[in-house]
Amino acid sequence: MAGHGLARVLSKRGHCSRSEGERLVRAGRVRVDGRIVRDPEHRTGEDARIEVDDAGIAQEAFRYLALNKPRGLVTTRHDPEGRPTVYSCLDGLDLPHVAPVGRLDRASEGLLLFTNDTGWASAVLEGDGAPLKRYHVQIDRAADERLLAVLTRGAEDRGERLAAREARLLRTGTRNAWLEIVLDEGRNRHIRRLLQTQGVEVLRLVRVAIGSLALGDLAKGSVRDLTVDEVRMLGRGN
Template structure:
């Protein structure tokens, strides 16, 4: 039942479990208290606090995430979250697709369309994600090749699919980095293996979808063509 509430875009799965256990959810007029109760939403009448729940229209959003926000709805440490950028918008329950860590910036997707999110995060798709990364040195071609060859960190092999110099000064450089897998802090860990500090990390594209000129902290809906291009 909790999974169905989440799939319908009413709430997160954890919130759904709490609603069910509190006796606030009914199925065909009868209270259900088992969050794992199997339910076919196409055949059943589901209500929360007496209000009927049905499938919500799919919502697909992109945010230009500012640095300093964590990618979660609620943070136990009280840190500001990406959901502060959605304040004041009339939205159903949406969730981020993947993550950007607190110090990272750029393109972050939100949706209530769980099938769409699953397709985007499916490791088998190897969907490219492009980043602009500022580092504390000027690399040469040999170093870029080592990034692409990869490292082993804590028993996990990590590599950058592509890395090239965008521009370079005497002491710093901006790289364009492409990943086709989503390991935790992958770019930062690869660079740290070579004692390179990541000064800024900005995701600028997910597959064919580019961040473009969307202002920092701003949100916009994806067009139907953009959703289709991402496999929606």
């Protein structure tokens, strides 16, 4: 049978997250073509008539957003520890349910994308030719060519091979330095862990570009819609 699980379809239509959709379905609050369905994995066609609490759920228009994430926010909708989340930057905006495209950890800053287009998000994150991610990283010591070579050659950490696609020195002093690091994959805390294998600590980490999309002069904590051309380019891996 064609289609996707009902909870996923609710998410794809921008009504809620997939986990929230699962809770709604199990609570008997969702009808498909007039019939209550309690199985979140029930195969549901894209054109099915879906109601939640007797209100019809239509496909929302796709939205594509860029946020300049401030330091100190976690990349999740609800944090069990009660910490502030990136969704605080979206308060007051008229948006469908949008989800982050990838993550930036709590201590990291910079360009973070949101969308309700799950297919596009997958292409940006892990599709063939997914766009490179570019970071500016301040470290706690001076840097030299040996360190840059190690970053691109890679190192083992907890059974994973971590490496940068590119690494170059932006500027250095006697006590700290700024590096530009480019990743073609995004493992958990990738850059921090890679540098820690060399005894180097990160002082600041800012994602400055995803593919051809640069953070630019977007103010910290501010959000803007992507242009049609930006959406198209990122979906192609540029």
